[in-house]
Amino acid sequence: MTASRMTAETIAVLSQKGGTGKTTAVRTLADAFRRAGVSTLAVDLDPQGNLSDYFDLPPDVEPTIADVLSGRASTDEAIHDDLIPANLSLAEAELMLGAKMGRELTLRRALAQIPGGYELILIDCPPSLGLLTINALVAADHALVTAEAQYFALQGVEQAMEVVELARDSLNPELELLGVLLNLADMRTVHSREALASLRERFGKRVFDTAIRSSIAYAESAERARSILDYRPDLGADYLALADEVLARLPGFEDARRQVAGLGG
Numbered sequence: 288m289t290a291s292r293m294t295a296e297t298i299a300v301l302s303q304k305g306g307t308g309k310t311t312a313v314r315t316l317a318d319a320f321r322r323a324g325v326s327t328l329a330v331d332l333d334p335q336g337n338l339s340d341y342f343d344l345p346p347d348v349e350p351t352i353a354d355v356l357s358g359r360a361s362t363d364e365a366i367h368d369d370l371i372p373a374n375l376s377l378a379e380a381e382l383m384l385g386a387k388m389g390r391e392l393t394l395r396r397a398l399a400q401i402p403g404g405y406e407l408i409l410i411d412c413p414p415s416l417g418l419l420t421i422n423a424l425v426a427a428d429h430a431l432v433t434a435e436a437q438y439f440a441l442q443g444v445e446q447a448m449e450v451v452e453l454a455r456d457s458l459n460p461e462l463e464l465l466g467v468l469l470n471l472a473d474m475r476t477v478h479s480r481e482a483l484a485s486l487r488e489r490f491g492k493r494v495f496d497t498a499i500r501s502s503i504a505y506a507e508s509a510e511r512a513r514s515i516l517d518y519r520p521d522l523g524a525d526y527l528a529l530a531d532e533v534l535a536r537l538p539g540f541e542d543a544r545r546q547v548a549g550l551g552g
């Protein structure tokens with residue numbers, strides 16, 4: 288890790304809609320970054336716990352992010368294999384959080400306690416723009432918005448952007464839009480091409496050049512709790528290209544980019 292890096296760059300991955308590939312993006316980017324030698328912490332902030340499953344963590348592992356947010360555990364204790372997991376108890380923790388002073392700042396304070404050494408933190412948000420996603424945006428330096436390559440993609444991204452701006456204007460002026468990712472794309476279809484065109488028109492260069500191709504292999508890889516980089520390296524090339532673009536938009540990851548370039552094989 289670079290000596291000059293005092294704190295990790297934190298990226299919240301969010302979308303207004305469900306099923307836009309947030310969890311798959313966090314799982315696979317974390318894998319790509321780690322292979323490139325970047326010390327990466329993943330945070331599951333979704334009561335569905337899909338990210339924890341995809342990393343093959345036992346479902347009863349404790350403490351979880353819910354324990355951290357409700358003050359029952361330290362952040363340090365909740366890190367298991369470079370992941371802070373979640374399960375359904377996070378739904379209850381979110382309700383309790385709603386009644387607390389500083390409820391939007393709870394995750395930010397928790398992540399500030401993270402032991403040194405992590406260079407990147409990726410937060411997997413739930414499919415809503417509620418208090419948990421707000422917490423992620425207040426805790427993050429960067430927002431990565433995912434969109435499914437379908438009708439209304441632009442509308443979903445606009446709504447997510449409104450919440451990003453809300454977080455920036457109120458509690459986190461440092462927050463930046465890292466980029467917009469077109470996911471589950473099939474460029475042979477007019478839907479996917481139109482979704483990409485409308486996002487490019489609205490967000491220009493903020494849209495990543497890489498669109499993640501749609502493939503049933505992603506659901507299979509999740510079911511097997513294996514990274515797509517192992518399960519289908521040919522498809523994994525999409526995420527390696529995205530990993531490179533993400534690192535290029537962050538300060539100080541030139542070495543890691545060279546490592547990513549070597550992963551393609």
Ligand SMILES: Nc1ncnc2c1ncn2[C@@H]1O[C@H](COP(=O)(O)OP(=O)(O)OP(=O)(O)O)[C@@H](O)[C@H]1O
Binds near residue numbers: 308335471499506
């Ligand atoms: N590129 C892809 N092509 C096809 N299917 C994909 C792709 N990426 C993810 N999927 C599948 O689509 C479904 C939704 O993906 P994922 O869980 O990553 O989305 P999400 O945005 O995290 O969903 P949620 O909003 O419920 O948290 C999963 O079954 C996943 O395996």
Ligand SMILES: [Mg+2]
Binds near residue numbers: 311338
């Ligand atoms: Mg998810």
